[in-house]
């Protein structure tokens with residue numbers, strides 16, 4: 001188990017919302033979905049868009065720059081870019097993006113604090 005770092009208080013973030021924090025010098029996105037808290041790297045693996053400036057729909061966060069979507073539970077891409085490419089190219093890009101796994105972090109609740117395992 002890594003070091004636990006306090007990210008936010010549970011009262012700081014409501015259901016279906018997300019917020020960026022900096023922990024140990026890294027930008028982390030904290031999201032709450034149905035009373036569970038998730039932590040992922042806040043930087044899009046495509047070209048560095050800040051996911052916290054995008055949208056959260058269920059378990060999926062969408063990058064504000066080019067529309068890629070990622071599952072906040074496992075960090076895997078759900079959609080790579082916002083349409084316009086042939087299916088074969090998209091498949092190749094998805095395969096490449098999966099090889100650069102999107103960073104996720106375990107979270108723990110201690111009293112009223114959201115702790116992130118770094």
Ligand code: FES
Pocket residue numbers: 044045046047048049063064065066067068081
């Ligand atoms: S920077 Fe996120 S989809 Fe391009």
